[in-house]
Amino acid sequence: MRKWIIGLTALSFIITTAGCSNAAKQPVPSNGQAQKQEDRTDEAFTLRVSYWAQDKNGYFDSVEKKFKEKYPKATIRWDKLDEKNFAEVTENQLKSGQAADILFNQKIKEYAKAGYLLDLSDQPWTQRMIDSAKQTVAYKGKTYGAALDVSTFGVYYNKIIFDRLQLQPPKTWDEFMALNAKIKQAGLSPIIGGFKDVWTIQGVYLPIAATSEFLQNPNFELDLYAGKVKIDGPEVNTAMRKFADLAHNGYFNPDALLIGYEESTQQFIDGKGAMQVMGSWTPGVVDSNTSDFKMGFFALPDQNGKTVMAAAPDKQVSINAKTLHPVKAKYLLSLLLDKDMLALYSKNVALSAFKDVIAEYSNPAMKDVQKALQLYPTSINPGHLFTNSANDAINAALNHILSGKVLQNELKEADVNYIKDKATLILD
Template sequence: MKSFLSLVLAGLIVAMTGCSKQPVPSTGEATLQETRSDEPFTLRVSYWAADTNGYFDAAEKKFKEKYPNATIQWQKLDEKTFTEVTDEALQADQAADIIFNQKIKEYAKAGYLLDLSDQPWVNRMIDSARQTVSYEDKTYGAALDVSTFGVFYNKKIFDDLKLQPPKTWDEFIALCGKIKQAGISPIIGGFKDAWTIQGVYLPIAATSEFLLNPGFETDLYAGKTKIDGPEVRDALEKFTQLAHNGFFNPDALQIGYDESTQQFIDGKGAMQVMGSWTPGVIDGKTADFKLGFFALPDQNGKAVMAAAPDKQAAIHAKTAYPVQSKYLLSILLDKSMLAIYSKNLALSAFKDVIAEYSNPAMKDVQKALQIYPTSINPGHLFTASANASISSALIRILEGKDLQDELKEADTNYIKDKATIILD
């Protein structure tokens, strides 16, 4: 009888929640979603990341204040195969109740995930995170952390040359000129590893594309605009300014990421335009380097941060314990819990999370994510073939050459391969 009454009560609460039209205030704190229950049950959580800060232990302790007889099985998957293992588990209806993953849109489209649009933590996520975990205007999970891009700089060089972080693009170009006149490479690149080119291009393109047209890539899909248009051309013109003015180190095309990072540490260059993992890399090599960070501004001093979510969490649509799973997820996304998760490890995808970092530059990055609007990485809705054409254009620019028909080629490739794009 007790079990039957618990089920009836849970059903009534769910029904009442579904009928409510009132918005739930977002406090960033875990929210109680049903009355206390002492009945035993087991929730499974599948994940792959190492928990170095005691995040899961803290969440379980909080969860058991409400469900003291619950058991949580934390199932750690191999980071190399977690996607395949999760795919197979979902297809076989054997997936965990809460699933850490990187494919929320795909899983939502396949019907594998619970709709979480009514959860109070939804509005706390930064813009790009909400885009990543949404499908057909519904939210199916949360992004815990993001990586982003911008300018990391050597504070000692800036102090010696009496330089300040620029407020506009023109100030940035002038700053590069002053550093070059001092006999120092303004920006260190390691473009032999081709992926590092994107480290420079993405923060430029995010601001160019999404300030000129916030809906640029969806407009492109709808046939309302082209890649060979003002948005991408503005980004490429800015990239050309840096390359053709000699603002990269002379051997940028001959060295890779590791060598370029060492040159940056050795003071051969004043800045490295790269991802938010940079402070951790620097700290792993030296304890004496004073690192700063600023977002790349446009001509009017505005910026958009390209912020790509990494680890995501969702609830299996066929969980036997939807209410309890939602409550555990709300604890995992509580701002105090996420501060534990992010400490010296990650940049939070939530606007209200203030984590502790031993490297002050990480605090600058965190602040930039909270100040500026964010976007998913530029090109995320391009076809692979269109992005390949953009990459070819960037390499030509770095070689000191003028563009030919790379952008027209990108449009042709986009149209040819458009069917490969998954649009929510």
């Protein structure tokens, strides 16, 4: 269903790039001419925006209406791409000089490195993004776009079970472990897993690893790249030990290795377990299967009650460096990122990557997730800056733990693989 959770999204509402064909046909004006041209509000012009997702809340229409209050003769061309091949189409359009003025994409670092994107470091909205979003849209210390939304990970729980057992969301890791023990004593599975779909293992591991790695060292994965730390060090080993504590104490359902994601979600809905540690698409999935499930959410704390939330930016937006209308494009982008517009965009669809956006959600658990994102620091998904081969070794280690074994040399193997394939990574 999903490949490696770094690429996961709870709710797939995505937008991407296409081409500014006029840029290939018209001569680029001098800086003075461009500035004079862009400052005019009474001229007719066209801006192109490309995307690949459905707009369920009237977001684009609202943005366009506001934009035309300032530029009444403007035309905004919304070019929708196929979500199956948008990345390939976008890249081809950029290479051929046919890309849109405003580009929704998922490869800001790559495109910035290639010189395709406008430097937007001076834009006021840059400081409104959560930490992990800022990291994702930056290259060489400059900001080349914004992330609209994120998927994140944590604990979704059955409020009816919690009320019956008189349980409260834990404030520390020790309280979380004690909570699991009480649920198990009551004859229920504390955490429902569907590990036959191996990607779901990461759903449990990522929120543990984010707090373990990035509280101990906020620059852990960058320091790894610089050769200052190792995967087989205290950061990852602490996360592995906590994951093993859950597995070896029997806090997952007995058939966790035999069932997949859909079956595990149904068990969660049926009340066979109290919690599901998973991504932020969970409320939407549960809502699509039942109307009477009462769900809550909490972020996983460490021993001292601190949390870092793994929050992976999904939909990203940039401006084509070759646009003929940079001032107007920046203004349109500022409207796309306006907090009220983003609240409309996010309503019952997505979690915003901006701290000041308060969206409406019919599921109360989504409100809990949104509050947590605004309250706690965020990080990229653990392993995001690992090589594929290093992540393979991490996955092998997690599978060994679930099968009842203790770790041996899996993390050392991850370090060997990382060094061997390090050249494949693209970092700032």
